[in-house]
Amino acid sequence: MTFRISGLPIATFEPLFRLSDAELRAQGARRYTAEPGSGMPCRVSLQDAEPGETVLLTPYPHQPSAASPYRASGPVFVRESARTTFDRVSDVPKQLRDRLLSVRAYSRDDCILDADVVTGTELEPLIDRLFARSDTAYLHAHFARYGCYACRIDRA
DSSP, rough: OOEEEEEOOGGTHHHTTTHHHHHHTTOOOOOEOOOTTTOOOBBBOOBBTTOOOOOEEEEEEEOTTSSTTEEEEEEEEETOOOSSOOOEEEEOOOHHTEEEEEEEOOOOTTTTEEEEEEGGGGHHEEEEEEHTTTTTTTEEEEETTTTEEEEEEEEE
């Protein structure tokens, strides 16, 4: 089955890049410089930040539906150098391949139907299994160790 993996829209975060550190803190966000091996995964480009890159850590409502008990938000890293949102068909980015993932299947009314944990190298069979359900509308991948939202996966 073909699938589409998409990062978060860059336009959502561009206004934050212009804020001072104090203004970011007032919004619950922080600016960091990536250290070697820091593993700061950008949710826009779906690439890890390179050492020396500036990133923002900010709260993001990845499951915003007010009508669902699964409404949720959490912290996401965004590289200030990110200019393009990852949006590709049947292409798993290295950022996902290198991590343990929790993948959650959601219904059209934004409720969890099924979920499982898999290494990123084994993601496609889980995507196929979760989309085999006719009531699955979309998937969310989370980084299993920290539980943070990673990306959205849709049928292509």
